[in-house]
Amino acid sequence: MIQEIYKPTQEDLERIKPYPDKLKVSGDGVFATLQGEGVTAGLPSVFLRLHYCNLTCGVPSGWLCDTSYTWNASNREFWQEPEDWSYEEAAIRIRNAWETTFSHRKEKRLxxxxxxxxxxxxxxxxLLQELPEWQVEIETNGTIMPISELYTCQFNCSPKLExxxxxxxxxYKPEVLRVINGLPKSQFKFVVTRPSDLDEIDKIVEECNLDNGKILLMPEGHTKEEVEAHLGVIREVVEVRGWRITLRNQLIWFGPKRRT
Ligand code: SF4
Structure with missing residues (x-):
C-alpha cells in the first residue's frame, strides 16, 4: 500500500518550529501507566512524549518505529499534533496525571x-527543576551526548542496529555510549530481529566496553506472535553472556495501538 504523503500548510510549518523555553510535546502528551520495558518494568510511571527524532528507524527496512508520528514528515500527525508547553505547564500536567492514576503510590516516576x-x-x-522529588528515566537512541545536568537520571539507551x-x-556514536555506560543508572536495550543482530551487539559491547550487567535484549515485534518468534533467537546468547531479556509488556497489555 502506498502511503499518502501529507502536504503541510503554512500553519503546520509554524507549529512545528521549536519555541524558546517551551517543550515541543507530541500528540500523546503525558499519560500514566506501568513502565513496560527494561529494569524498571512494572513500576507506575508518568510518560512525557516529546516530538522530533534524529533517526528514521524502519524506513525503508522491515520494521517501523511505533512513534513515527513524532518525526515522519509524511504523516499528518507529525505536523498537526505537537504542542508547545512551558516547563510549569508540563510539570502541572505530569503531577495531575500521577494524582489521577497513582496517588496511592509514594515514589513518583517520570x-x-x-x-x-x-x-x-x-x-x-x-523541566526537572520543577520536579525535584521525582525519579526520572530518559529514553534515548544513544546518538546524542547527554548534558551533565541530566546525569542523575536513569538512561534507558536503545542503540540502533543495521x-x-x-x-x-x-x-552509532561510540563516544556517547561510553559516557552513558559510565552513568550510575543506565541500561542498554538492543532490539533483536535476527541472529546476525547478535554479532553486531557483541561488537558494540566490546568496542564501547559496555558493562554486561547493563545489557538487555528485547525481541522486536508489533504483535505477540512476532515477539515470541524473536525471543527464541536470543535466549541462549543471554545465558552465555550474562545479559538479560526484556519484553515489551505494553504490547501484551495494550496491543500495538498508540497511548494517548
Ligand atoms: S530512534 Fe526511536 S523514536 Fe527515533 S525513529 Fe528510531 S525507534 Fe523511532
Missing amino acids: VVTGGEPLLQQKKIAK NSGNTLQRR
Whole structure:
C-alpha cells in the first residue's frame, strides 16, 4: 500500500518550529501507566512524549518505529499534533496525571520518551527543576551526548542496529555510549530481529566496553506472535553472556495501538 504523503500548510510549518523555553510535546502528551520495558518494568510511571527524532528507524527496512508520528514528515500527525508547553505547564500536567492514576503510590516516576528526547535536553533539565522529588528515566537512541545536568537520571539507551535501516554513521556514536555506560543508572536495550543482530551487539559491547550487567535484549515485534518468534533467537546468547531479556509488556497489555 502506498502511503499518502501529507502536504503541510503554512500553519503546520509554524507549529512545528521549536519555541524558546517551551517543550515541543507530541500528540500523546503525558499519560500514566506501568513502565513496560527494561529494569524498571512494572513500576507506575508518568510518560512525557516529546516530538522530533534524529533517526528514521524502519524506513525503508522491515520494521517501523511505533512513534513515527513524532518525526515522519509524511504523516499528518507529525505536523498537526505537537504542542508547545512551558516547563510549569508540563510539570502541572505530569503531577495531575500521577494524582489521577497513582496517588496511592509514594515514589513518583517520570519517563521522558519520544522521538529522541535528548534533542530537547536543555529544556528537559529546566523541566526537572520543577520536579525535584521525582525519579526520572530518559529514553534515548544513544546518538546524542547527554548534558551533565541530566546525569542523575536513569538512561534507558536503545542503540540502533543495521536492522533499523539507519546508516552506521547516523546510528552509532561510540563516544556517547561510553559516557552513558559510565552513568550510575543506565541500561542498554538492543532490539533483536535476527541472529546476525547478535554479532553486531557483541561488537558494540566490546568496542564501547559496555558493562554486561547493563545489557538487555528485547525481541522486536508489533504483535505477540512476532515477539515470541524473536525471543527464541536470543535466549541462549543471554545465558552465555550474562545479559538479560526484556519484553515489551505494553504490547501484551495494550496491543500495538498508540497511548494517548
Ligand atoms: S530512534 Fe526511536 S523514536 Fe527515533 S525513529 Fe528510531 S525507534 Fe523511532
